[in-house]
Amino acid sequence: MRPVVEIRNLTKSYRRGGEIVPVLQDLTFDIADGDFVALMGPSGSGKSTLLNLIAGIDKPDGGTLLVGGIDITVLSEAELADWRARNVGFIFQFYNLMPVLTAFENIELPLLLTGLSGSERKEHVEAALAMVGLTDRMEHYPSQLSGGQQQRVAIARAIITDPTILVADEPTGDLDRASAEDILALMDRLNTELEKTIIMVTHDPYAARRARAIRHLEKGVLTRGQEKT
Amino acid sequence: MGVREAAFMHGLKLILRNALRHKLRTALTVVGLLVAVLAYGLLQTVVDAWYAGAQAASNARLVTRNAISLVFSLPVSYEARIRGVDGVTRVARSSWFGGIYQEPKNFFPQFAISDNYLDLYPEFVLPESQRQAYLRDRKGCLVGRQLANQFGFKVGDVLPIRGTIYPGTWEFVIRGIFDGADSTKVTRLMLFHWDYLNESVKKTAARRAEQVGVYIVGISDPENAASISRAIDAVFKNSLAETLTETEQAFQLGFVAMSNEIIAAIRIVSYVVILIIMAVMANTMAMSARERTTEYATLKALGFGPGFITLLIFGESVAICVVGGGLGLLATPPAAAMFKTLTGGVFPIFEVSPLTLGLQAACAVTVGIMAAVVPAFRASSVRIVEGLRAIG
Numbered sequence: 001m002r003p004v005v006e007i008r009n010l011t012k013s014y015r016r017g018g019e020i021v022p023v024l025q026d027l028t029f030d031i032a033d034g035d036f037v038a039l040m041g042p043s044g045s046g047k048s049t050l051l052n053l054i055a056g057i058d059k060p061d062g063g064t065l066l067v068g069g070i071d072i073t074v075l076s077e078a079e080l081a082d083w084r085a086r087n088v089g090f091i092f093q094f095y096n097l098m099p100v101l102t103a104f105e106n107i108e109l110p111l112l113l114t115g116l117s118g119s120e121r122k123e124h125v126e127a128a129l130a131m132v133g134l135t136d137r138m139e140h141y142p143s144q145l146s147g148g149q150q151q152r153v154a155i156a157r158a159i160i161t162d163p164t165i166l167v168a169d170e171p172t173g174d175l176d177r178a179s180a181e182d183i184l185a186l187m188d189r190l191n192t193e194l195e196k197t198i199i200m201v202t203h204d205p206y207a208a209r210r211a212r213a214i215r216h217l218e219k220g221v222l223t224r225g226q227e228k229t
Numbered sequence: 230m231g232v233r234e235a236a237f238m239h240g241l242k243l244i245l246r247n248a249l250r251h252k253l254r255t256a257l258t259v260v261g262l263l264v265a266v267l268a269y270g271l272l273q274t275v276v277d278a279w280y281a282g283a284q285a286a287s288n289a290r291l292v293t294r295n296a297i298s299l300v301f302s303l304p305v306s307y308e309a310r311i312r313g314v315d316g317v318t319r320v321a322r323s324s325w326f327g328g329i330y331q332e333p334k335n336f337f338p339q340f341a342i343s344d345n346y347l348d349l350y351p352e353f354v355l356p357e358s359q360r361q362a363y364l365r366d367r368k369g370c371l372v373g374r375q376l377a378n379q380f381g382f383k384v385g386d387v388l389p390i391r392g393t394i395y396p397g398t399w400e401f402v403i404r405g406i407f408d409g410a411d412s413t414k415v416t417r418l419m420l421f422h423w424d425y426l427n428e429s430v431k432k433t434a435a436r437r438a439e440q441v442g443v444y445i446v447g448i449s450d451p452e453n454a455a456s457i458s459r460a461i462d463a464v465f466k467n468s469l470a471e472t473l474t475e476t477e478q479a480f481q482l483g484f485v486a487m488s489n490e491i492i493a494a495i496r497i498v499s500y501v502v503i504l505i506i507m508a509v510m511a512n513t514m515a516m517s518a519r520e521r522t523t524e525y526a527t528l529k530a531l532g533f534g535p536g537f538i539t540l541l542i543f544g545e546s547v548a549i550c551v552v553g554g555g556l557g558l559l560a561t562p563p564a565a566a567m568f569k570t571l572t573g574g575v576f577p578i579f580e581v582s583p584l585t586l587g588l589q590a591a592c593a594v595t596v597g598i599m600a601a602v603v604p605a606f607r608a609s610s611v612r613i614v615e616g617l618r619a620i621g
């Protein structure tokens with residue numbers, strides 16, 4: 001089967017002052033459909049940059065990047081926004097929920113761009129709430145939830161549109177060990193039960209062990225790929 | 230429900246909740262808007278009140294004055310010659326007395342008039358018995374209802390007026406109180422016998438006797454006001470005191486125009502108030518939008534376009550301004566009524582016009598829109614990765 005993410009000769013650099021700082025250099029690799037990949041590497045190695053490119057919220061300087069067979073490097077801003085709404089689920093380190101919306105409303109947000117009816121949206125949100133085990137908290141605002149619960153709301157929001165890929169940048173970076181364990185178990189279920197393709201950036205080797213594959217990035221270059229047994 | 234409608238409805242919900250997020254900040258902004266819109270409305274109403282007197286003036290009456298300046302008077306002998314001009318029906322004398330009642334801040338106009346003066350002013354309604362009593366009493370005077378109400382004057386009261394142009398303290402007996410024919414008529418004035426003034430002056434300063442401030446000229450047809458005016462002025466061309474005749478309305482406007490600088494200053498201040506609140510509002514919106522950078526970036530990452538972000542910020546700004554401005558609008562008529570009472574009849578006509586209310590509403594909405602332009606542009610055009618980094 002064709003890989004869900006195909007990265008070919010991807011380069012990205014930033015301009016800092018008058019200086020050009022290369023971040024990703026001629027990167028080439030694939031991510032298989034249904035995979036759960038952990039991206040590791042030292043701070044500043046370009047993990048977040050790579051994830052942002054795959055998620056279509058940043059543009060590379062060169063190379064091609066196909067997700068689900070579509071070259072997203074050639075899409076316009078508006079096309080990219082549409083594409084993200086349908087194909088990418090985001091999980092952030094700091095959850096990034098709307099503080100003025102309840103758990104239910106936060107999860108419903110991406111569905112507003114799909115054209116589903118109100119009752120259809122409700123059905124979907126309730127299923128997602130059940131999946132993350134927060135049915136009894138759906139009327140709560142983010143400030144009334146623990147960090148782990150907020151991240152579960154964020155995960156429900158990420159899967160609500162049934163996207164092609166899930167991207168997670170340090171999803172457990174702000175959580176204590178027990179909550180992190182919960183979130184990792186949940187992501188594991190998304191991968192095994194719902195067959196979601198997940199790309200996760202993490203510093204934490206313990207978290208990385210939950211993934212099926214670990215990729216190491218160092219100074220913008222993949223040093224070793226490690227398939228788990 | 231389509232995609233756009235669903236997003237729009239939820240957008241409204243977000244706008245409302247965002248506006249209520251910092252309750253104190255929003256409340257203070259609303260109060261600021263209320264005060265600004267109210268101040269703007271009152272200042273506009275002051276300007277209106279200033280012109281109201283002139284607008285109430287008639288086109289069916291002409292005023293003939295000394296061509297050089299209002300300060301100079303005209304000989305009483307002109308009266309008969311003006312009456313001789315075609316189209317003139319009546320000629321009345323009116324001299325500005327300029328006296329002080331008790332203290333200068335009690336200022337109100339006093340005119341020494343000829344007995345036929347009231348025939349030219351049907352808008353002043355006086356009971357016939359009082360009119361007769363006035364005509365019988367050499368020292369009698371008439372006061373308008375607004376003036377009588379302000380100082381509690383009654384018929385029979387003695388009214389002492391200290392002269393400024395004509396020295397000494399003059400004592401008049403109130404013989405009648407006239408009403409305005411309708412609520413727009415200004416009746417905050419006092420009238421007394423020109424003959425009495427003239428006789429007194431004759432004794433003390435004979436050179437200033439037999440003089441009239443202005444002639445009020447009744448005409449048969451207002452359509453001919455211009456030609457009759459020219460005819461009157463032609464009569465006195467090349468005489469010692471040339472005349473300038475114009476409609477009463479033009480005369481009043483000319484009078485008001487002397488205060489044009491003050492009016493312009495009031496107008497400018499009213500818009501400065503709006504500019505200040507616009508700056509305050511823009512600052513509030515910029516602050517809110519900056520705090521929410523991560524949220525806007527997140528929405529964009531989820532697939533919401535820059536238009537949605539723009540809607541959120543404009544919506545919030547306009548909503549706050551509509552509430553603040555609306556309250557200011559509602560507060561204006563009662564505040565105007567209070568202002569009218571407090572200023573003790575300096576502005577007998579002090580009513581908030583529909584135009585003023587409309588301008589207030591327009592100002593409030595404009596403030597809302599202008600305040601949101603920069604924050605909305607910034608927030609909607611922020612690069613997602615930068616916005617997500619902005620997290621605190």
Ligand SMILES: Nc1ncnc2c1ncn2[C@@H]1O[C@H](COP(=O)(O)OP(=O)(O)OP(=O)(O)O)[C@@H](O)[C@H]1O
Pocket residue numbers: 014015016021023041042043044045046047048049050
């Ligand atoms: N907007 C930017 N402007 C300039 N330089 C940037 C920008 N974004 C990232 N960089 C630089 O690119 C490099 C890679 O950054 P990136 O955030 O991808 O690293 P990372 O591997 O995710 O690090 P961390 O583990 O600390 O999150 C760093 O040197 C960073 O300073």
Ligand SMILES: [Mg+2]
Pocket residue numbers: 047048049169201
């Ligand atoms: Mg990073």
